[in-house]
Every structure is written in C-alpha cells, then in structure tokens.
Amino acid sequence: MTDAYPALTGHLADAGTDGYLLDADGDDSNQRYLSGMDSLGEFVALYADGEVRLLVPDLEAPRAEAESDADAVRRRSEFGFGDLVVERGPALAGPLATARFLADYGVESVSVPPNFPTGTADALRDEGIEVVADYDDAVTGVRAVKSPAEIEAVAAAQRANEDAMAAVEALLADAAVEDGVLRLGGDTVTSERVREVIEAELRDAGCELSECIVASGPEAAKAHAVGSGPIRAGEPVIVDVFPRDEASGYVGDMTRTFVKGDPDEKVREWYEVTREAYETALAAIEPGVTGEAVNDAVCDVFEAAGYPTLRTDEATDDGLYHPTGHGVGLDLHEEPKLSWGAGELEPGNVVTVEPGCYEQGVGGVRLEDVVVVTEDGYRNLNDYPRDLRVV
Amino acid sequence: MTDAYPALTGHLADAGTDGYLLDADGDDSNQRYLSGMDSLGEFVALYADGEVRLLVPDLEAPRAEAESDADAVRRRSEFGFGDLVVERGPALAGPLATARFLADYGVESVSVPPNFPTGTADALRDEGIEVVADYDDAVTGVRAVKSPAEIEAVAAAQRANEDAMAAVEALLADAAVEDGVLRLGGDTVTSERVREVIEAELRDAGCELSECIVASGPEAAKAHAVGSGPIRAGEPVIVDVFPRDEASGYVGDMTRTFVKGDPDEKVREWYEVTREAYETALAAIEPGVTGEAVNDAVCDVFEAAGYPTLRTDEATDDGLYHPTGHGVGLDLHEEPKLSWGAGELEPGNVVTVEPGCYEQGVGGVRLEDVVVVTEDGYRNLNDYPRDLRVV
The missing domain is CATH 3.90.230.10 (Creatinase/methionine aminopeptidase superfamily)
Structure with missing residues (x-):
C-alpha cells in the first residue's frame, strides 16, 4: 500500500478512526494541501487507506479530474445527491451524500479538524458515523x-x-x-x-x-x-x-x-x-x-x-x-x-x-x-x- | 428591549435556544453582517436578548471597539483565556473562554450555522451547553x-x-x-x-x-x-x-x-x-x-x-x-x-x-x-x- 501521508496515517492509528475527513472549499488550506486543488466551491476530501479521495459537486468534476492529484474523484450524483436535495433539503443533501461516500469505502469513523462544519458532523453522527474532533488539527501539523x-x-x-x-x-x-x-x-x-x-x-x-x-x-x-x-x-x-x-x-x-x-x-x-x-x-x-x-x-x-x-x-x-x-x-x-x-x-x-x-x-x-x-x-x-x- | 434582528429572535423562539452563536473570522459573511466588522482574526459573535455581543482576542479589541456596531465588545482576557491556553492548550482555550462568555449572559443553549466549527461545538457541549445545528442557517435568511x-x-x-x-x-x-x-x-x-x-x-x-x-x-x-x-x-x-x-x-x-x-x-x-x-x-x-x-x-x-x-x-x-x-x-x-x-x-x-x-x-x-x-x-x-x- 502506498501511503501519501504517513503522519496522518499515524494520527488515525492513535485516534482509532478509519479516516480523516475534510469538508471545505479550496480556500481552506488543509483542503488545498490534501486535494492539490484551489476550487471555488465546497467539496469533501477523505484520507483513508493511505489515499486521498474526493467527493465533488458534479459541475466541479471535470476540473477536479484534470487538476487534482487525488487518488480518486467521485461525483455527488453517484451517491444520489439530486434525490437527497428533494427528499431531505439542500442543507442535508451534502452531508448525507458524504455518509454514503464514506460507506462506499467502508469508513465508519472519522477524525475531523476543529473547523469541520458542525452541520456535517451532526448529520454524519445521525447516520451512525463516529466523528471525532481532532484538536491537534493533524493536517496543519503535516503542513507545518x-x-x-x-x-x-x-x-x-x-x-x-x-x-x-x-x-x-x-x-x-x-x-x-x-x-x-x-x-x-x-x-x-x-x-x-x-x-x-x-x-x-x-x-x-x-x-x-x-x-x-x-x-x-x-x-x-x-x-x-x-x-x-x-x-x-x-x-x-x-x-x-x-x-x-x-x-x-x-x-x-x-x-x-x-x-x-x-x-x-x-x-x-x-x-x-x-x-x-x-x-x-x-x-x-x-x-x-x-x-x-x-x-x-x-x-x-x-x-x-x-x-x-x-x-x-x-x-x-x-x-x-x-x-x-x-x-x-x-x-x-x-x-x-x-x-x-x-x-x-x-x-x-x-x-x-x-x-x-x-x-x-x-x-x-x-x-x-x-x-x-x-x-x-x-x-x-x-x-x-x-x-x-x-x- | 430593542431587537436588532426580529427574524433571528423568531428563529430562537422556534428552536427553543437562548442565543445564536457564530465563531468565525470577518471573512465569514454571517460574521461580517452581524458584527459590522471585517476582521483579520477569528472571533465570536452572540445574538441574544435582541443584542449583538462580541468576544474578541485582546489584540483585536481596540479595533473592534472603534469599528464594530455591536452592542458589546468583550475581551478574551476577561474570561481567563491566557490561563486556559496554559491549562487546556491553545485549541481548547477559545471554546472554553466562549463557554464562560455564554454563562456570563445566562445563555445555556445556542443555535449555530451549519459551518460552525465542530471543535467549538463539541467543547461547548462538554461544558454542558446545548448546541443545535441550524440547517436553515437563519442569518443567511436574514441576509437574503x-x-x-x-x-x-x-x-x-x-x-x-x-x-x-x-x-x-x-x-x-x-x-x-x-x-x-x-x-x-x-x-x-x-x-x-x-x-x-x-x-x-x-x-x-x-x-x-x-x-x-x-x-x-x-x-x-x-x-x-x-x-x-x-x-x-x-x-x-x-x-x-x-x-x-x-x-x-x-x-x-x-x-x-x-x-x-x-x-x-x-x-x-x-x-x-x-x-x-x-x-x-x-x-x-x-x-x-x-x-x-x-x-x-x-x-x-x-x-x-x-x-x-x-x-x-x-x-x-x-x-x-x-x-x-x-x-x-x-x-x-x-x-x-x-x-x-x-x-x-x-x-x-x-x-x-x-x-x-x-x-x-x-x-x-x-x-x-x-x-x-x-x-x-x-x-x-x-x-x-x-x-x-x-x-
């Protein structure tokens, strides 16, 4: 297995979580660092199994596929985002698509940085995913x-x-x-x-x-x-x-x-x-x-x-x-x-x-x-x- | 009682919370809108009892007092921020000072926007404060x-x-x-x-x-x-x-x-x-x-x-x-x-x-x-x- 960020992998082992999750736009420096992308919109980055995997709005997908150095770029539509908007509303659709994206990789628990959105954290918890605030902000430690x-x-x-x-x-x-x-x-x-x-x-x-x-x-x-x-x-x-x-x-x-x-x-x-x-x-x-x-x-x-x-x-x-x-x-x-x-x-x-x-x-x-x-x-x-x- | 934002007061009544809490920098538009301040650093804004009250780093206080149209500007040092940094570390000191600031106003429960930091939300919860993610993002509704x-x-x-x-x-x-x-x-x-x-x-x-x-x-x-x-x-x-x-x-x-x-x-x-x-x-x-x-x-x-x-x-x-x-x-x-x-x-x-x-x-x-x-x-x-x- 390749391991893009051994220090992050070590953090996950210490925290006992399956992955490190970011939910931010490309102006967020952790997000830019992990994804290699400076994006206009909000997207999700997951570090798990030594790989960086992105979940992006469909309209960002062509650019993400062209510019990002992530190991995988997945589209929201793969996880039923459109139906979720209709059924659960636009604010919850993103977090719920994220829960399905995590499930697709077998990720049941995540560490998140202190600035991770509470709305997403609470929605993931409602879906049974353990979300642990990482006050050490491990990605900033890697970036340091x-x-x-x-x-x-x-x-x-x-x-x-x-x-x-x-x-x-x-x-x-x-x-x-x-x-x-x-x-x-x-x-x-x-x-x-x-x-x-x-x-x-x-x-x-x-x-x-x-x-x-x-x-x-x-x-x-x-x-x-x-x-x-x-x-x-x-x-x-x-x-x-x-x-x-x-x-x-x-x-x-x-x-x-x-x-x-x-x-x-x-x-x-x-x-x-x-x-x-x-x-x-x-x-x-x-x-x-x-x-x-x-x-x-x-x-x-x-x-x-x-x-x-x-x-x-x-x-x-x-x-x-x-x-x-x-x-x-x-x-x-x-x-x-x-x-x-x-x-x-x-x-x-x-x-x-x-x-x-x-x-x-x-x-x-x-x-x-x-x-x-x-x-x-x-x-x-x-x-x-x-x-x-x-x- | 004056009421700066009746729509927000109405939201609090519906949600059953004592206040609306923001924790962001001045680049966050909700924060800029409520505080009237475009700041370089992160600070806290509380809307409760029809008033906007800010909790700011001491080094931002002179500027906040001069430029903000908030009803109150409080300094972190009033709430023992320096000691909290030493005792609990820099990442938790801000949220714990925020808990004391809320207590000072008798606020025991807050609505927060979806992008409110999970690190702050979880630390406030550990201090016994109820934190409710407001997926309607009521301040954006006011701004609309x-x-x-x-x-x-x-x-x-x-x-x-x-x-x-x-x-x-x-x-x-x-x-x-x-x-x-x-x-x-x-x-x-x-x-x-x-x-x-x-x-x-x-x-x-x-x-x-x-x-x-x-x-x-x-x-x-x-x-x-x-x-x-x-x-x-x-x-x-x-x-x-x-x-x-x-x-x-x-x-x-x-x-x-x-x-x-x-x-x-x-x-x-x-x-x-x-x-x-x-x-x-x-x-x-x-x-x-x-x-x-x-x-x-x-x-x-x-x-x-x-x-x-x-x-x-x-x-x-x-x-x-x-x-x-x-x-x-x-x-x-x-x-x-x-x-x-x-x-x-x-x-x-x-x-x-x-x-x-x-x-x-x-x-x-x-x-x-x-x-x-x-x-x-x-x-x-x-x-x-x-x-x-x-x-």
Whole structure:
C-alpha cells in the first residue's frame, strides 16, 4: 500500500478512526494541501487507506479530474445527491451524500479538524458515523513541515516583498516635508498612496493583492489597523506586507519601520529593544527548542527594558502585545507558533519573527522576517536592512 | 428591549435556544453582517436578548471597539483565556473562554450555522451547553432580504462590471485575425491579456481583484475553468466577472459571451436557447414564486430544444449543467437560490439569472444579469446589451 501521508496515517492509528475527513472549499488550506486543488466551491476530501479521495459537486468534476492529484474523484450524483436535495433539503443533501461516500469505502469513523462544519458532523453522527474532533488539527501539523519546494515558494513571495519594501523606501526618501507632512509631486503622501505603490509591485510580481499595513502615528499602535491619511515627519511608519504568490498559493510576510526625518528618543528606544528581541529570537531558534521558549526569550528582553508584555499583563495594548511569530505557508497564520503553549520546532518549519513595541495613542515600531528552521539553526528567507529605516 | 434582528429572535423562539452563536473570522459573511466588522482574526459573535455581543482576542479589541456596531465588545482576557491556553492548550482555550462568555449572559443553549466549527461545538457541549445545528442557517435568511443600501451596493459593483465588459468588447473589436487567432498591437490576444484589462478597470473602480473567467474554446464548457491562452476567431468567449466593492464588501456578478468574426450555426443555436431561457426566467420572477419554479421554467426551455439539463441527467456536463442562479450580496453565492428545492422569492432578494449552454470538448455560451425582486416583479441591476456580442 502506498501511503501519501504517513503522519496522518499515524494520527488515525492513535485516534482509532478509519479516516480523516475534510469538508471545505479550496480556500481552506488543509483542503488545498490534501486535494492539490484551489476550487471555488465546497467539496469533501477523505484520507483513508493511505489515499486521498474526493467527493465533488458534479459541475466541479471535470476540473477536479484534470487538476487534482487525488487518488480518486467521485461525483455527488453517484451517491444520489439530486434525490437527497428533494427528499431531505439542500442543507442535508451534502452531508448525507458524504455518509454514503464514506460507506462506499467502508469508513465508519472519522477524525475531523476543529473547523469541520458542525452541520456535517451532526448529520454524519445521525447516520451512525463516529466523528471525532481532532484538536491537534493533524493536517496543519503535516503542513507545518515544509518541503524544499514549499520553502522556495515562500522565499519567492519574500522576493516580491523586498521589491515592494524598496519601492516604499524610495518613495519616502523622495518626499519633501512641508509643515511636518510628507509631500511628493504636489500631493500629500498618505498611507493609501504608499499602499498603491506596494500593490503595483506585488501585482507585477504575480502576487494576489491582500490588504497590507502602512500605519503611522497612533494607528501604528493598533493591532491590524491598516493605516490611513497623511504621513508625518518624525513618526514611525510600520509597513507590514504579506503577499500570496498566485501560482503556488504560498504567502510571505515581512515588516519594516520607516521614519522620515529625525525620530525622537522614545522611538529610537522602542526600536532598540525590538531589534534586540529580534536578534534574541533568532539566536534561540533551532530544532528541539519550543516556540514558547523563543517567545519567552523575547518577553525577557522587553520586560528587562521596562515594557509590558502579555506575560506581565494579559490585557496590555502597550509594549509587546502580540506573540513573537507564527508559521506561514498556504495560510498567513499557521503552525508552528512562537507563542505561549507552542511546542518544539523542527527542521522545515517556516516562521515569522516579528517583535514590536507600541504605545496606544502615540505609535509603534515592528521588525519582521521569515526564517526556516534548519538542522542546526535557521535560514533567514529575507534580505533587507534591519535597522530603523530613517530616510 | 430593542431587537436588532426580529427574524433571528423568531428563529430562537422556534428552536427553543437562548442565543445564536457564530465563531468565525470577518471573512465569514454571517460574521461580517452581524458584527459590522471585517476582521483579520477569528472571533465570536452572540445574538441574544435582541443584542449583538462580541468576544474578541485582546489584540483585536481596540479595533473592534472603534469599528464594530455591536452592542458589546468583550475581551478574551476577561474570561481567563491566557490561563486556559496554559491549562487546556491553545485549541481548547477559545471554546472554553466562549463557554464562560455564554454563562456570563445566562445563555445555556445556542443555535449555530451549519459551518460552525465542530471543535467549538463539541467543547461547548462538554461544558454542558446545548448546541443545535441550524440547517436553515437563519442569518443567511436574514441576509437574503436586502435593504435599499445593500441593493445599491450590489448595483455599484455592477457599474464597475459594465465598464469592465465594455473594455473587453473594445479590445476584441480592435483585434485583427491572423491565421484564425486574435492579434492586437503585435501580440496574440489571450485570456490572460483580457483578464488584465478587466482587472485594471475593476481596480480603478475600487473593487477587490478576484479571479474572473475569460474562457473560449473547450475551456468555455468547463465549470469554473478561468481560461487561458490564445483566443480564436469564431469561438465564443465567456466573460464572467464578479467584482467585490472594497468599501461595502458587496459583490456583483455578470456574464456576456463574445465572438470575434462569424460564429457557426451551432453557437448561434446555443445562444438562442440561452437567451430564451433567460427571458423565461425573468418573466417568472416575482414574490411568491419559488426559485425551483424559475429553474424548472429554464430547464423546460432547454429540454424543449433538445438539450440535456440536470433534470434529465443528473451527471450531465453538456447542455445546461448548472442551476439557473443564486443570491449575491456579501457572498458571491448566497441565498436565495434559483435551483432545485429553492423556496419562495420575496421582495429584496437579489439573484443572478445565468443560463448557459455547453458541449464538452467544443465550447459554450452564457448570459448573466443580477436582478432584485420587487413587489410586482423584478428590477434588473444591469445595463449592457444582451445579445451574442459579435465583434
């Protein structure tokens, strides 16, 4: 028997289930990973007996047969989907066809990821199938260890990221300062304008446009505020870009902080502690070290410098109020984490390292690269200066 | 007591549950609709006592408090999230904090949508909370009836759509034919090039770039094939564009079929039956008519002309192998459907009407508009010629 994913087969043996079941659309990264398909619609993927088998709407079947690398593509109509819609309604027809599909493979119990739809789980249970929520999300565990091709896909997205960052830096360097505000070519330089420059670079590089962060002033302190309005001299500008390569589906992630003109002493101190934390994290990363230990080392740096962290105040919005990093791959946020409770790193993990220092109402700074864990440490997938970029 | 969503309150009374619970990120349209928030991360929304209450990660809290129109924004740290991560692990900490959040509001039973995460549902059940899968997906039912502002948001997306379609038509009209292939400005006209023109128009109109369909030849017959390579004279080109207005989040959807030069008799016959089916669907649409009846009327037209439909052959890839239409709003595919088992239309429903005729290995045609159901019929949100666009 071939076994496409031995780690998943091992999970099934431990859980005592016959198969691993996904019910999602191709935007779900577990689904995309197992099926090799980026689909518009919802479909079912079953991993059992070492093989990936799909159950797809009939209108997706020609494309699935052409594009998927699954071992089998079955159509809903094989399992009486049309009659089930009439008899049981459209919401239950899919889960009931899935129950018949499982029966066809002799599968009586399945593990499912935490995000598996409750509607499907409960309908399968009503049909006598045991459904076990797998809180370890075993497929994400498989995905957390990247192949060389996956690592290169992330690295390619980072090349696009660096080009975008260089374009931002050139624009800020070219800008003049009038009444404290950046101006260029007769217009005020805003977050929106900087974002357009980034989007044009990413588009040219074959990346999907996702909203990126260009935030200065008080907005730089807010989690996930994308930033808006004029950029002022002396204020740090956080530029956080996370492009997805359209062809591969893999994502990059990188942050630099820029200042036009002279940053004040407080901003320099924020950056200094952030840079020290960044270096401390990298020095700690190697196989066998836990993501929690890396995060703890970063918190040590901030706390020693007198800044709050989520370890000293679970509700803080100031200091370092987010974890050190997260895996990237098909998802922007995936396993492993550099955070509380995170387990041991292993070769092939691809993670961000992104400490930052913030003060609500004032501003913030952040520095972020993506590294791959190697046999003896890490390899940084980024190549861009890491100091506070004073332009 | 104010009651933000009487239809949801009615659902809770019928189901005998205390609240309606969502656990998803802001990309989930139910979540976006109830919370008024388009968030990067996962959060919880509870509708109970006529109010919307959110439970968000602490790092999302500042933004949620600023942007959401919910009645309450609570932080995970209020419910001991950090300790739960340490004691029970990161996967269970969220659901267990959610159980405490529910208890804080005296909620002992919840309805959840079919796509609610099984991991959360099972963890809440272990905490003694009753979780009932709501296969009617009551929030999607609320969303299916659009306010005037929502209808205008879809109409705005359709204006962008028409501009994109006009740009495609101009490009195809300008092209010359060399050896049967379209050429313009020294280059071959490909699906990719046409897609670039569409994307530029949509970007200028403030729409997110989603992959659109520009498919000719055999690709035009494949469901969801986006199309690639040179466009040939005489072959129908299906152009199906579904832009999302960035500011509102609402989506448009429109398809036209173009032919450069002289289409053969078969293509003209495909288009003739498709156009007749389209007119038949529109004539049928009014409040009280079921989506199934509209779809049946469309199937009647195709079957009378000798083409297969999903009604005559559930597994067909030829003829009309997809339903007549679907709702559009925050989702590209939402309620109500014009399909088998679909219920009665009511004023405020916004649906596509998109019959098409296909032959695998050869090609296909499709015609699609979006209409809003009115008190006495429908209003078409599109204004673009509806004949086979021979350019």
